[in-house]
Amino acid sequence: MTLEKLTYPDARYFSSLMEDYLVEKDNLKNLYHRFPALENFQDQIEEKQIEFKQKPKTRKVLVESLLNQYSKLDNVQESLSNICLLKEENTFTITTGHQLNLFTGPLYFLYKIISVINLCKQLKEAYPSYNFIPVYWMATEDHDFEEIQYFKYHGKKVVWNKESNGGVGRLNTDGLKEVLDIFKGQIGTSKNALEIIKLFKTAYLDHDNLASATRFLAHQLFGKDGLVIVDGDDHGLKSLMTPHFKEELLDQTSYHKVTNTIANWPEAYKVQVSPREINLFYLNDNLRERIVFENNLYKVVDTKIVFSEKEILTELEQFPERFSPNVIMRPLYQEAILPNLCYIGGGGEMAYWLELKEYFDSQEITFPILLMRNSALILANKEFEKVQKLDLEIKDLFLKDFQLEERLTRQLSEIKIDFSTQKKHLKNQFKDLYTLAQKTESSFERAVAAQERKQIKGLENLEKRLLKAQKRKLKDFLQRATILQQELFPNASLQERQENFSSLYVEYGSNLIKILKENLDPLDLRFSVIILDS
Known part of the structure; x- marks a missing residue:
């Protein structure tokens, strides 16, 4: 392993x-x-x-x-x-x-x-x-x-x-x-x-x-x-929450506090969930629906169940198990x-x-x-051998499919698919033209810049065409790599988000859980790749 x-x-x-x-x-x-x-x-x-x-x-x-x-x-x-x-x-x-x-x-x-x-x-x-x-x-x-x-x-x-x-x-x-x-x-x-x-x-x-x-x-x-x-979903445990549930019904504290947090949320990140005014459901057999406050009454959405303030507080006191927190309140519970x-x-x-x-x-x-x-990603030894035969590093498998193909093509091509030297040489040639352009009118300087962009773009297009041609030449090899990637990342997603544990248990039995316990360190904040012997 x-x-x-x-x-x-x-x-x-x-x-x-x-x-x-x-x-x-x-x-x-x-x-x-x-x-x-x-x-x-x-x-x-x-x-x-x-x-x-x-x-x-x-x-x-x-x-x-x-x-x-x-x-x-x-x-x-x-x-x-x-x-x-x-x-x-x-x-x-x-x-x-x-x-x-x-x-x-x-x-x-x-x-x-x-x-x-x-x-x-x-x-x-x-x-x-x-x-x-x-x-x-x-x-x-x-x-x-x-x-x-x-x-x-x-x-x-x-x-x-x-x-x-x-x-x-x-x-x-x-x-x-x-x-x-x-x-x-x-x-x-x-x-x-x-x-x-x-x-x-x-x-x-x-x-x-x-x-x-x-x-x-x-x-x-x-x-x-x-x-x-x-x-x-337990009467005794819910009874411990009645003060918090009561405050939620009367004051909607979670809505106000979480809304304030969201208002100051860092712009770089997406907000995961937004609170409702009341973040409780009414729960009973075959029923879990939101509680809303309208016209001074507490109503259970899509039902005929209605409470006055006094009635819903009595219901909470007698049957706390009928009040179910949503995603905002469940962590507090x-x-x-x-x-x-x-x-x-x-x-x-x-x-x-x-x-x-x-x-x-x-x-x-x-x-x-x-x-x-x-x-974690779990690889069988036979899958790891395929990775080695393709001359890949483990982290290459995590690339997007087109990135993996490009990486392999550039690595395996007998022709260097990199026009950086040519681009640099072209830019150096244009330096003299810019010097000349500065001695005349601005329209000529703009014309030089446009010509430079056009020629750089031409080199970039040639590089892309060369890459595409080499991909066709290496088609069979690239196909083996992408098939392996698809096996390890089903639906372009992590294995752990797609497959059930039974898929691996059939191969490794109870030893699977033992191996995971021995190799997953919760405080090591990195992604694990576990290669198992066949």
Whole structure:
């Protein structure tokens, strides 16, 4: 096995916002609290500890809710041990979140959770007097079923066709036997393939709803690491949020604070999300719709449900689980109920978290350290051999397809496809003409400049024609390179955003997760390329 690292700019698939965040650009420093460096965790620990000492009930309710959520799961000793540690003032969490994608969805699901697990280990070594618990927050209240109803196995979609309303965590698992039958026909009958089929079957056919199925699946993969899986669709946990939900309904604080942050957003970057006036949904079975305030009444969009102020506050007090935070408020919910130090997420997640610090400050909730999850490209040794035969460097594979072709053509051509010398010579010739032009009228000087531009443009066109001719000559070689690139970057996207972990598990089995744990370092802010032996 071989490990290589690339900077995120070289990896090319990441936003300028994330590239600049990872190098601590000054224009972003007011948008976050502490940078993700090991030495910054001591201050984060002390600040979060003070916050949680002021609300002792929170740890008690958190533990009770988690024990209840784990009550129907078997072989949970490591996770239960960590849940019980959450009672202690010296215990903190490191958290990631993810949608309930069918069979984990894209490969980066694994990278997120492994980043969390590995960071907990590093923090325990650096700060041995504290406990650090890895947490996966299931996005059970999301209602965008189309985003999660499929995964890709070797580029082919495996789709769960079903009607869905409301939070996806409550969705029953009917129809997944048919999905399993289709998947069986694609994955084969090897030992590793049969393990995958068994895992899918037990997770989805032996559990009644998507939240339970996903909890089981994540636990099977990472339970031995003590991963604690949180379902926020919970009466006890929501009861801890009633003061913040009440303020949201009455004062719309999140809207005002996030809008102010956006108004001062650095011009170089795109705003990820914009707040609504009320950033809460009303949640019930088969229903998750926005709450709006109109004509002194609280209305649930696209329903006949209407509340007066008194009625909605009574509803909140009695049924807090019926109030569901959106993308603006969900991070606050998580950080309010967890003794959390650091949130680990993808680039898109980091972008909207950076909009939230002012809102967190207004709620007196410690803003977490934000750490971008590990990203990786996994190559089989046979694929790496192809890279070497093509005389490529790993980072060349991350170029756009036309850039890769041009790079190879210039490298392999027996003719030098570079007219820089000719352009320089031409410019030197025009220097004498400019000297002459300065002694006469300005119209002649403009004519000289126009002629120079024309001739430089002519050389550039000749260079392009020569490059095109050499590309035709090297067509077969370039085609092999682009086919390899397409295999490693399906749909011109990162492997981790397209393929499901099963595609690799069939080849490497459980050793795949072991290798990832050994090679993904969450605090090494570079892109990993892992070359696996066949």
